Amino acid sequence: MAKKVEKINSQNSNGRSSTSEVYELLRQKILEHSIAPATKVNILQLSKELGVSSTPIREALRLLQGDNLLVATSNKGYATTETLDRNGVRDLFELRLLIEPWAARVAASNRLQNPGLDLQEEIKSFNPKSSSIQHEMFGHDTRFHTAILASTENETVIQAFEQAHCHLHLFRMFRDDWDWKTSIAQHKAIARAIANGEPAAAEEAMREHLNSAYSRFISVMPKSAQGRPLTKVGPSKLIRN
Ligand SMILES: [Zn+2]
Secondary structure, eight states: OOOOOOSOOOOOTTOHHHHHHHHHHHHHHHHTTSSOTTOEEOHHHHHHHHTSOHHHHHHHHHHHHHTTSEEEOGGGOEEEOOOOOHHHHHHHHHHHHHHHHHHHHHHHHOSSSOOHHHHHHHHHTOOTTOSOHHHHHHHHHHHHHHHHHHTTTOHHHHHHHHHHTHHHHHHTTOOTTOOHHHHHHHHHHHHHHHHTTOHHHHHHHHHHHHHHHHHHHHHTSOSSSOOSOOOOOOOGGGOOO
16 A cells, blocks of 8 residues: 555546545645645645646545545635644544444354454455555554444444544554554454454453553653543443442
């Protein structure tokens, strides 16, 4: 997924095919910080740089606003959003901790369409020698977690998760030294428990993975402006006052 497109090549007369290309290209630039967080986007300059008219650019910018990667500014302009602060990361992980351990439990309980084997295939296809471990991890992690949620067949939960754009926002904070080996080992434990039809173990493995990922994200963030800590969510028998 490390392909870089510097200029839009294929255009057709109505500009439709280039909207998705402009969208992909700008999304990549924002995710990789080649357009920095909290920066105004200059439509005319982008139009010149990419060699397309302003129409597909405006359409792509609207899509990026839907992804919460851009916000509208005065004068019908756009600016990139800030990356998450400590409270933003905590909020995302609290949402994930509410949804995903449950989803892993449901997936492990699914005898007819158990996603365990597909999850194990997904892990096998992870390429640690990729030229961009950041992109490789982003693609893999998104597919892995999305597949578990999809297997619940609960459209309301799936939509709530999609609208939070968890992976998109966390990707912006990934660093090249991200401990991907720990993530993959934890994914293996989750996939194994799901494939073996062990709901309690799958739920616990997912909770452990999310708590661990949260700690790793938060450990590299500036210490300032810390809000309340992550609320511990666990099986009721483990909750202590
Ligand atoms: Zn993961």
